[in-house]
Amino acid sequence: MTEQCKGLIAEPQKQKFEHFAAILKAWYHFSYHTSFEELKEAFDVDSQNFATKLDKIAQAANFRKIKRADLDRALQEESVFRLRLAVNFSDFDEIVFYRRGASTRSAQIPQWFGLRKQTIEFTNFEHVLVFVRFKKAQDLDGKADRPFTPGSSMLKLFTNVPEADLEMLFPNTQVRMRLVDKLFIGIPAFVSGIIVLSTKIGGTILILMGVFSFWLGVSNTPVEIDQAGLVVLLTGAGAVGAYLWKQYNSFKNRKIRFMKALTENLYFKTLANDSAVLSHLVDRAEESEHKEVLLAYTKLVTLGPMTEAQLLEAVQTIIGQRVQFDMPDALKKLRALQLIEERDQILTAVPLEQAYELIDSAWDRAFE
Numbered sequence: 001m002t003e004q005c006k007g008l009i010a011e012p013q014k015q016k017f018e019h020f021a022a023i024l025k026a027w028y029h030f031s032y033h034t035s036f037e038e039l040k041e042a043f044d045v046d047s048q049n050f051a052t053k054l055d056k057i058a059q060a061a062n063f064r065k066i067k068r069a070d071l072d073r074a075l076q077e078e079s080v081f082r083l084r085l086a087v088n089f090s091d092f093d094e095i096v097f098y099r100r101g102a103s104t105r106s107a108q109i110p111q112w113f114g115l116r117k118q119t120i121e122f123t124n125f126e127h128v129l130v131f132v133r134f135k136k137a138q139d140l141d142g143k144a145d146r147p148f149t150p151g152s153s154m155l156k157l158f159t160n161v162p163e164a165d166l167e168m169l170f171p172n173t174q175v176r177m178r179l180v181d182k183l184f185i186g187i188p189a190f191v192s193g194i195i196v197l198s199t200k201i202g203g204t205i206l207i208l209m210g211v212f213s214f215w216l217g218v219s220n221t222p223v224e225i226d227q228a229g230l231v232v233l234l235t236g237a238g239a240v241g242a243y244l245w246k247q248y249n250s251f252k253n254r255k256i257r258f259m260k261a262l263t264e265n266l267y268f269k270t271l272a273n274d275s276a277v278l279s280h281l282v283d284r285a286e287e288s289e290h291k292e293v294l295l296a297y298t299k300l301v302t303l304g305p306m307t308e309a310q311l312l313e314a315v316q317t318i319i320g321q322r323v324q325f326d327m328p329d330a331l332k333k334l335r336a337l338q339l340i341e342e343r344d345q346i347l348t349a350v351p352l353e354q355a356y357e358l359i360d361s362a363w364d365r366a367f368e
Helices: 002-006 011-044 050-060 068-076 163-169 179-199 202-215 227-269 275-303 308-319 327-336 352-366
Strands: 084-086 092-111 116-134 153-162 174-176 270-273 340-343 346-349
Touching: 002 011, 002 275, 011 050, 011 275, 011 352, 050 092, 050 116, 050 275, 068 092, 068 163, 092 163, 116 163, 153 163, 153 227, 153 275, 227 270, 270 275, 275 308, 275 327, 275 346, 275 352, 308 327, 327 340
Parallel strands: none
Antiparallel strands: 084 174, 092 116, 116 153, 153 270, 340 346
């Protein structure tokens, strides 16, 4: 971005502009170093006001908070990866989701056991930031096998997340069987059960019916189980055991495949954890603010005085109409640095030489 802006400056002042842009970047880097240390300390000690500090830096890094209503709606939509996931919200004291960059994408989803494919469109988030704080142990039920430590906090950054799959980002997400998956297992199990019942354990059932009839007094004829009858009983019991074991393994293996799909998706989508997330956010915020100020100032100093609306239009010619530019925030920073003057809603940039001296003075005062 510095090179693009430099290209708009007249040749005699290019070197001065380059020095101005460099010291402006250094100024923001120094300013955000303090913010990073404060954030890191608040997260490490699990401060209750960490979420407030996080919100400020996330907004500066152009992340937008996902409202709870939007999050609930996303959780109700069908997963792009055809997974049914469940989240226990009672485990959390605090949940905050942010997203950065949204685009519409398409994907081909296999149907009818892979015999055909359906093309679907979905909203994809370039980055998703997740902060959750778990309840303390005394506020949770007595369940012991939890995938998290009660009272702890978690901060994660993900990339390329479909809106309908936000639930996979929760640390306590559990895989559930969809109806189609239950039918896929249940129908073959029902059919094979009938086959086993009619071919493998028919003799066993007849013997057991005779025994129970005698015990219940329905029949006066005792049933004598000889060696052949014992073989029939053992064969039937073995067939039933093998059938139940096969169905259990079928269910277990299918669930393992779902867990594998979930784990692989999370692995390739995870960008950073905990303090590494804070470092990423601070870098983004620092870069974003430097670009905003540099773009707005460059357009003002090269094109001359103009209104806020005209300045926004001028900036959009560089970054494109599809990119949102926070002009009020950029002007707020320019005013704080005294790089612009305003009269009757007309904005005027201070000369480049004066702008350099102002930033240089601010840099010197930072170390006093």
